[in-house]
Amino acid sequence: xxxxxxxxxxxxxxxxxxxxxxxxxxxxxxxxxxxxxxxxxxxxxxxxxxxxxxxxxxxxxxxxxxxxxxxxxxxxxxxxxxxxxxxxxxxxxxxxxxxxxxxxxxxxxxxxxxxxxxxxxxxxxxxxxxxxxxxxxxxxxxxxxxxxxxxxxxxxxxxxxxxxxxxxxxxxxxxxxxxxxxxxxxxxxxxxxxxxxxxxxxxxxxxxxxxxxxxxxxxxxxxxxxxxxxxxxxxxxxxxxxxxxxxxxxxxxxxxxxxxxxxxxxxxxxxxxxxxxxxxxxxxxxxxxxxxxxxxxxxxxxxxxxxxxxxxxxxxxxxxxxxxxxxxxxxxxxxxxxxxxxxxxxxxxxxxxxxxxxxxxxxxxxxxxxxxxxxxxxxxxx
Numbered sequence: 001x002x003x004x005x006x007x008x009x010x011x012x013x014x015x016x017x018x019x020x021x022x023x024x025x026x027x028x029x030x031x032x033x034x035x036x037x038x039x040x041x042x043x044x045x046x047x048x049x050x051x052x053x054x055x056x057x058x059x060x061x062x063x064x065x066x067x068x069x070x071x072x073x074x075x076x077x078x079x080x081x082x083x084x085x086x087x088x089x090x091x092x093x094x095x096x097x098x099x100x101x102x103x104x105x106x107x108x109x110x111x112x113x114x115x116x117x118x119x120x121x122x123x124x125x126x127x128x129x130x131x132x133x134x135x136x137x138x139x140x141x142x143x144x145x146x147x148x149x150x151x152x153x154x155x156x157x158x159x160x161x162x163x164x165x166x167x168x169x170x171x172x173x174x175x176x177x178x179x180x181x182x183x184x185x186x187x188x189x190x191x192x193x194x195x196x197x198x199x200x201x202x203x204x205x206x207x208x209x210x211x212x213x214x215x216x217x218x219x220x221x222x223x224x225x226x227x228x229x230x231x232x233x234x235x236x237x238x239x240x241x242x243x244x245x246x247x248x249x250x251x252x253x254x255x256x257x258x259x260x261x262x263x264x265x266x267x268x269x270x271x272x273x274x275x276x277x278x279x280x281x282x283x284x285x286x287x288x289x290x291x292x293x294x295x296x297x298x299x300x301x302x303x304x305x306x307x308x309x310x311x312x313x314x315x316x317x318x319x320x321x322x323x324x325x326x327x328x329x330x331x332x333x334x335x336x337x338x339x340x341x342x343x344x345x346x347x348x349x350x351x352x353x354x355x356x357x358x359x360x361x362x363x364x365x366x367x368x369x370x371x372x373x374x375x376x377x378x379x380x381x382x
Contacts, residue, residue, distance in 0.1 A: 041258035044205040048196040049113045056107040058142030063101040066133040070098040073129030103131035107142050107155050116192050120185035123155045133178035135161040155187035205239040212236045213265040221260045269377035278359035291374035
């Protein structure tokens with residue numbers, strides 16, 4: 001019996017040793033967690049291949065009495081007169097139009113790369129005068145020009161306004177914005193813009209962020225897939241790639257390399273502050289040194305109470321209206337809080353949450369930490 005137990009114990013010990021050996025050696029053969037892999041198309045694009053903004057001035061007609069007022073938007077009447085003259089309609093001398101169903105608008109669009117004549121693009125329409133609503137209106141033919149003054153598209157169509165509103169007797173109810181709308185496929189391309197895609201024996205890829213590690217990763221991925229010397233990083237923003245000369249081979253080459261995966265390095269530490277909304281965004285590389293922060297709030301409250309002095313009927317006085325103002329100043333105690341050094345984003349967030357500050361307060365706190373040298377990150381205010 002003892003011999004049987006010894007054999008069982010020996011097997012158990014051997015099994016434990018084997019499991020421990022596997023666990024101890026797993027670090028040697030188990031792959032380490034890599035950085036997030038993305039494709040080249042998500043971090044780079046061919047330089048020179050981009051969209052171009054278009055702008056035009058036009059008129060929206062067919063409004064239900066919500067158009068521009070002639071006294072406050074005289075350019076609307078002038079534009080309507082010019083349009084009627086082009087159509088062969090001449091007004092009698094001394095006649096002044098005051099239409100309420102016409103509005104002057106600015107029309108904007110983005111001409112995508114490789115757009116060809118006849119293709120349709122979306123347009124945005126925004127009121128230029130004092131129109132109350134563009135809902136139900138129709139944009140008449142409006143030429144859209146580029147920065148060189150040439151016409152590249154022609155816009156026309158019925159507006160889609162994502163809102164509604166009504167007003168009567170001084171009361172008004174409105175949902176969303178009524179002074180701007182959109183026309184899907186509302187413009188027809190009349191002229192194309194040349195691109196440098198087929199020029200020369202090489203192209204340059206523009207990196208979306210100024211990062212040398214990303215540029216080197218893109219160049220290395222292309223060289224591993226297409227051969228050494230195919231790509232070379234010029235700086236943190238550009239990678240030059242040797243391309244085939246024939247158009248079909250060049251397009252196939254670009255289709256291959258833009259889907260190559262690359263492992264991005266850890267990004268630079270950055271804190272983005274939105275002063276309008278109070279949003280605070282920190283990436284994973286943000287670290288914090290040990291520091292002490294005192295935080296307190298000063299609030300001033302002013303309340304006004306209306307007062308009316310009413311004399312009696314025999315006093316022959318007058319009723320006088322007045323007001324009494326009460327002003328209160330309150331300041332919360334701001335204790336000195338010792339914040340430990342954090343090496344991870346979670347530690348930084350935990351230390352900032354310990355302050356009990358609102359996002360708007362964090363805007364000032366983080367900027368002060370940066371000035372004191374305790375916050376190791378670049379601050380960007382948007």
